[in-house]
Amino acid sequence: MSAAARPSLATRAPLLVVLCGCMIAMVTFGPRASSGIFMLPMTGDYGWGRDTFGLAIAIQNLVWGIGTPFAGAVADRFGVVRVLCVGAVVYAVGLVLMAYSSTPLMLQLSAGALIGFGLSGCSFNIVLAAFGKMLPERWRPLAFGAGTAAGSFGQFLFPPLAAGLNAAIGWHETLIVFGFVMLLVMPFSLALAGERVETKAGDLPQQSIAAALGEAFGHRSYVLLVLGFFTCGFQLAFVTTHLPAYLIDRGLSISVGGWTLAVIGLANMVGSLGSGWLSSRMPRRYLLAAIYFARGLAIAVFVLLPASPVTSIIFGVVLGLLWLSTVPPTSGLVMLMFGTRYLAMLYGFAFFSHQVGGFLGVWLGGLLYEQLGSYDLVWWLSVALSFASAAINLPIVERPVQRGLQPA
Structure with missing residues (x-):
């Protein structure tokens, strides 16, 4: 059989492709999910306010x-391999430079710009797009859930690891270790090299980028999908960055914060896989509305209850089940509407809305804390956004775009 006729790795060994993609998602999501563990040591050493650290993570x-x-x-x-490798190197450099950031400007460059650019090239978003292009259609819902769950396992693994390493070797050295770990993305990315599967009927292989963007927007x-995704970013970034400090303010230890973040990641493995499974069995708009509504209820109950290790861990479990479970139905809806040709780019614009929410969640968390001495206002804003996003997702029409006709 000639090389040209040889089936792709995704056809011959789809499980291997999924596993390598999951490893990339785990490694890249872990350090950024640990950012809250570094906030108090860094601000304490340099005399910064939480708004200074929060602004860097918001950037x-x-x-x-x-x-x-x-x-x-x-x-x-x-192809994704070049993008993943460049992203991993930039991410690694950002983590190492963060260890030596003694000024707010340097922190904004390292923890802010460099890690942000690195994540854009090697995070689970690129991995999910690769799954959508490379894998046979029957593998995609499970792969989307598995890739998202793998990122969650990174969140389970890295925050307590960061807390332990901070105590054992110091936060500077911990960031350097995480930087070298990031280079593992490069060998795993080789499994994602290859051609896409056969073009779906809804795809337009000759469609230009400009035409694809005009059609989508x-x-x-x-x-509506893009607008609703804003809330997901607001909540995830705020909780990841500020929850450990919030729990310390309520009289708990940093280890409780680390384990709460870890439990969120562990529970989200179940939530993401379940969401991927449900995405192929029920209307995705209803699934998204239910997730956002349940998040709002969970956050409201958590804020109203007295703080304790038990309530924190229970909150972590509940929020974890809903944490990244929005990703499989969101990416699945983008693929359903527009096909796989520009899946990475169009999902990327949805993710941009997510990250604008993340910017505001982290930044407002630090800013309002410094002004009001409390995170309460941001928590209740998060609840209101949850209920708004639940309503926004309900009118979504789940069908492929009608080429040449007025879109739904």
């Missing part, structure tokens, strides 16, 4: 969101 979220559509467009055009359901 990270915003740059991650800005860079993702462009990284997705490059991956759509030239003229599509009402896509715009």
